[in-house]
Every structure is written in C-alpha cells, then in structure tokens.
Amino acid sequence: PQEVKATFSGYTYQRTLTVANASSTQSSFPVLVSFNSTGSSTVATDLKASSSSGSIMTLTASGTPADLIFSTSTDASSILPFEIEKYASTTGELLAWVNMPTVTNTQILYMYYRKSGDTDHRNITGTWNSNYVGIYHLKETITDNGQTVSDSKGLNNLTSGANITSWSSGNQVTGQVDGSFNFVQGEGRYAQVADMFSTNATRTISMWVKPTNANETEWFFGLNASGGGSAVPGLGIAQHGAHFAIYHDSTGYGDGSATISAGTWYYLTFPFNSSGNAGNLYLNGSSSADA
Numbered sequence: 001p002q003e004v005k006a007t008f009s010g011y012t013y014q015r016t017l018t019v020a021n022a023s024s025t026q027s028s029f030p031v032l033v034s035f036n037s038t039g040s041s042t043v044a045t046d047l048k049a050s051s052s053s054g055s056i057m058t059l060t061a062s063g064t065p066a067d068l069i070f071s072t073s074t075d076a077s078s079i080l081p082f083e084i085e086k087y088a089s090t091t092g093e094l095l096a097w098v099n100m101p102t103v104t105n106t107q108i109l110y111m112y113y114r115k116s117g118d119t120d121h122r123n124i125t126g127t128w129n130s131n132y133v134g135i136y137h138l139k140e141t142i143t144d145n146g147q148t149v150s151d152s153k154g155l156n157n158l159t160s161g162a163n164i165t166s167w168s169s170g171n172q173v174t175g176q177v178d179g180s181f182n183f184v185q186g187e188g189r190y191a192q193v194a195d196m197f198s199t200n201a202t203r204t205i206s207m208w209v210k211p212t213n214a215n216e217t218e219w220f221f222g223l224n225a226s227g228g229g230s231a232v233p234g235l236g237i238a239q240h241g242a243h244f245a246i247y248h249d250s251t252g253y254g255d256g257s258a259t260i261s262a263g264t265w266y267y268l269t270f271p272f273n274s275s276g277n278a279g280n281l282y283l284n285g286s287s288s289a290d291a
Helices: 041-046
Strands: 002-008 011-018 026-035 068-071 082-087 094-103 108-113 158-162 172-174 179-181 189-192 202-209 216-223 235-241 243-248 252-255 266-273 281-283 286-289
Touching: 026 108, 202 216, 216 266, 235 252, 235 266, 243 266, 243 281
Parallel strands: none
Antiparallel strands: 002 011, 011 108, 026 094, 068 108, 082 094, 158 189, 172 179, 202 266, 216 235, 235 243, 243 252, 266 281, 281 286
16 A cells, blocks of 8 residues: 555545455445555555554544544545454554455555544444344454353443353454454354344355364354253254355255365355345355255
C-alpha cells in the first residue's frame, strides 16, 4: 500500500489498499485488512500508537485506534463500517474487517489515520449486516464450563461446555486469522448456543479448521444436537477419516473427494436449512461433498 501525506477531512495520512484475487463481484461484503510487524513492517510501524513513536494519536477505551477510518472516497468524506478484531499499539499489528459496498478484483479501498482528538468510528453492527446471525473470532481464553464465547454482533453468544475433560487456557491457540480453539478428540469440549435459525431458514456456516490428525473423526458443527457436545447431531459437518464430510442422521457420513492433510488450514463453507436439508460442502471455495 502506498502512503500519501496530506489533509483528508483532518486526517494526515492516506494509504491505498487494493483488493486482490476476488473471483466474483460481491455487495456489502466484509473484507479483511491485515498488517503485522513482520510482513508489512512499514505500515505496522506507522500504525503504532504515538506513545510508541507511531502515528495513531488517540486510543479508545478498549485500546483500538480512534483516529483510523476506511473509505472508498479519495477525500475521507465517507466512512465505511468496520470492526477491529485485533490491534497492538506497541507494534502496529492490525486485523480489521471492513464492509465494502462493492468488492471486485483490483477494487480500491482507502485507509486514513492520524487525527488529533478523533472519536471512535468502529461500527460492528454495520460491518456484519442483518444476514449474519453469529460472528465468532474465538479469541477468548476459556478455562471452565459456562463461559462466554462472544458473537461480535452480540446476538447469539456461545457458552462453553465439556462432557469429559475441562477447558484450560491451553485450549486457546493461534488461528488462521487471530484466535482459535483446540478441540481434542475424546475430550468432549464444545461451545453451544440455543437455536439461532428461524424455521426453514436457509443459512450458511463457514469456518477455518486445521486437523491435527489425518485419520480420525472430529465434529466441527452440529445442528439440532441434544445433550451438549457429545450428541450426534441430526445434521453437521465433520472430519471423517482423511476427508471432510456432511453427516445426516438418515444417511450417515457423505465424504468429500479431497484427501486432507494434518497441520493444514482449510476453509469450510456449508449451506443448510433448519429442516435438515443441506447443499454441498465447499472446501477452499470448491464443492467437496454432497449431502
């Protein structure tokens, strides 16, 4: 990203960000903006707090930059809704989700920052529109049953539970984006919520998963389970041996064609409805298994 020093609605700096690898046009779509002190050292150095010799002048009560916005306008006259998932004031590391009106390949997004006396511009509800019923970054450190795993929208928080082995701080591990939970086969830990899906509503769940063993059965998501994480759900997605699979209580496991590897991150997307009907399971954007 290129940096321009000028005055844009009171902001000193403008950086131009370009969307890459967008395979199709999307509307009202949250994109991830990520800078870290290793891969984007110049940007991250600039995004440190002023107390750490950076350009962020004001921090919010939760420690995120107040004088930071995203826009598609060249003069910062409009502000896009965004959520900051992670920010480190001493290194400038930033993970932010920005809702762009239209996303296409090579689409331009502007980031503006450094403005004395600015106020908090985050808009989490606007970042994730009404079609999203749960956004879970899994960055909490859970140490017992009954603790909250937060939904960014505050609508459907999860609650931790365990049938066999209790939670510990070691179950919070590095994820593909930020946080992640380590669920170990046979230990029975889970996070659950009361039914968040309206009757016959068509929904899609997506997640990053990293198998630690290439030949075991592990559940990632289950619908209509009873009795907590140990129950076999009526409909769900799982690792089934060396494949990802859709499970239906009337047909059993429907394995995908792709062979998975231990220690590799995969992006799973699963459309379904609350009547137990499902479409395909998508692995890294490609159809992997039929229901």
